[in-house]
Amino acid sequence: MRYISTRGGMTPQPFSETLLEGLAPDGGLAVPEQLPQVDAETLERWRALTYPQLAAEVLGLFATDIPREDLARMTADAYVDFPDAVVPLRSIGDGITLVGLSEGPTLAFKDMAMQFLGQALDYVLERKDQVLNIVGATSGDTGSAAEHALRGKDRVSVFMLSPQGRMSSFQRAQMYSLDDANVHNIAVEGVFDDCQNLVKKLAGDLEFKRAQHLGAVNSINLGRIAAQVVYYFWAWLRVTDAVEPEFRSGFEVSFTVPSGNFGNILSGFFAKGMGVPIRRLVLAANENNVLDEFFRTGVYRPRSAADTHATSSPSMDISKASNLERFIFELVGQDPSRVADFFRSIDEQGFVDLSAEQPRFEAEFGVVSGTSTHADRLATIRSVHEASGEIIDPHTADGVKVAREFLETDVPMLVLETAKPQKFAETITEAIGVELEFSAELQRMLAAPQHVTEMADDEQALRAFVAANALH
Template identity: 90%
Template sequence: MQYISTRGGMQPQPFSETLLEGLAPDGGLAVPEQLPQVDAETLERWRALTYPQLATEVLALFATDIPREDLAGMTAAAYADFPDEVVPLRSVGGGITLVGLSEGPTLAFKDMAMQFLGQVLEYVLERKDRVLNIVGATSGDTGSAAEHALRGKERVSVFMLSPQGRMSAFQRAQMYSLDDANVHNIAVAGVFDDCQNLVKQLSGDIEFKRAQHLGAVNSINLGRIAAQVVYYFWAWLRVTDGVEPEYREGFEVSFTVPSGNFGNILSGFFAKGMGVPIRRLVLAANENNVLDEFFRTGVYRPRSAADTHATSSPSMDISKASNLERFIFDLVGRDATGVVDAWKALDTDGFFDFSAQQPRFEGEFGIVSGTSTHADRLATIRSVHEESGEIIDPHTADGVKVAREFIEQDVPMLVLETAKPQKFAETITEAIGVELPLSPELREMMDAPQHVTEMADDEQVLRAFVAEHALH
């Protein structure tokens, strides 16, 4: 399995090299030359596997340059501190099943991929005798998941940019309470998109990137996307455990995915392309509904920082979704010229227009979308709690709200859980009047001193900071 760039300027390279690159040298994103295929017989063979074993099988299709026994060791280590089931499924009523992705150390779905990424990065760097300085941006959960997966690792340093005042108190505490020498928290005066732009500016400077050994763990990292593909296979297998064997082949389910940077739903798009029988991928946006507008109209028009709303589902407060480029690559027939032209139009006009292709979004790719608001989140948290006793976080509530609009008879609807509700306690209290208790460990984290460098939205200042603190 070799990987190429969405913009056509990278020679095919194996998984290990792609893992360390982050952005491709031409500014594009790495994609497989072709998606691996999984047939019905293989799916049945995988049914009895544990989650780490299934992860080994799926990731082996992407990481063909890593011995399978080494991958097995990494997946076992990545999920060792999760519950035995790793990803539990549970009904919340109304025909909706939650896919439980928040059982990891930072209580968010990002742990599912990041714990593996921490293992595989360390593995590759040791074998290549290299170091890596991760420069990333977070709207809330990526940062803490990355830092908890990479803290204390000798060959990796993390520079994580977050938007000042735009994350929940819990999210800030999860990141800023860490005092490991290899973790550098940077709070940027701006919104997530400003943070993401700074990361791209540094990563796009090939000379600086090479000199400072820069890499990425945002969902632009193909390793993140590949690791997230696993739970789509897992969820389908668990749903169809209850289906008579003769009806399992081709048995379709739909997934609703709360979406900000388009990475999580892109993994579902890959899973569907690999052979998981997915009828619909339902994209759930919050008030920053640029992606919903795109999938409804075909016109993609990111908003400015000033027009990006601060919402009660802050991890989705994103207006420019990096991973959309990987979808556009397939939309234009895997023609890099079409991707480059779209991004030129974006830079020149502030939008690009695929309205002529819009019917293909649902017809060919199975992608539909919807928007949820603060009032919707509160109402959804209340209704789910009343019906099932479950308490869901605001992002998952966005997913449930939009999922309800696309439920079809005899097609199970699965909503990807985003985080534990404790991470967004204020919104939960507003919705159902309940104050969620914190464990002694979480209370200690909330009360711990915080370590963060506040910084202007300034590329040169960031360059100087990274150059001063980077591993070499």
């Protein structure tokens, strides 16, 4: 299995090289030359596996350059701090099941991929005798998951950009309370898209990237996408455990995915392409509904920082979704020149009109979408709590609200849980009047001194900071 760039300018390379590369040298994103395929017989063989064992099997289809026994050791170590089930499924009524992705150390779904990525980067860097300086951007949960997965590692340093004043107080504390020497938090004046733009500018300067040994842990890193594919397989297997064996093959489920940077739902798109019987992939947006507009109309119109709303589901406050490029690559028949045309249209006129292709989104790829607002998520948190006793976070509430619009008889609807509600306690209190309890460990984290460097939206200032603090 080898990987190419969506922009067509990268020599095919193995999985381990894409882990270190992050953004491709031509500015594109790494994608498989072709997706691996999994048949019904293999799915049945995987049914009895634990989550770490399943992860080794699925990731082994992507990381063919890493010995399977090494992958198995990495996945076992990655999920050691999770409960035995790792990803529990639980019903909340109305035909909706939550896929519990927030059992990891930072209480968010990003741990599912980031804990593996931390193991994989360590493994590859050790064998190459290299160091890596991660420059990433976060709208809330990616940063803490990356920092907790990579803190204290000798060969990796993390420079994590976050938008000033745009995250919850819990998210800020979870990142900024870390005082490890290899973790550098940078609060940028602006929104997430400004942070992401800065990351891409540094990664696009190949001379600087090579000199400073830069890499990425955002979902532009193919390793993140591959690791997230695993839980789509796992969720389908767990749902169909209750189905009579003769009816399991081809038994379809739908997934609803709260979406910001399009990475999580892209992993579902890959899983569907690999053979998981997925009927629909339902994209749930918040008020920053650029992606919903695109999938409903075919018109992609990114917003400026000034037009990007600060919402109560802040991890989705994104108006330029990096991973959409991987979907566009498939939409245009894997033609790099058409991908370039897509971005050229945005640069020249601020939007792209693909309305002629829009019917294919659901018919061919199974992707539909919807939008949720602050009032919607409060009402959804309230209704789920009243019906099931479950308390869900605001992003998961966006997912449940939109999932309800696409329920189908005899097609289970699975909503990917985004985070534990404690990360957004103020919104939970507003919705149901409950003051959430925090463990003694979380209370210490919230009260701990915070370590962060504030910075203007300034590429040169960031370059200087990275150069002064990078590992070499």
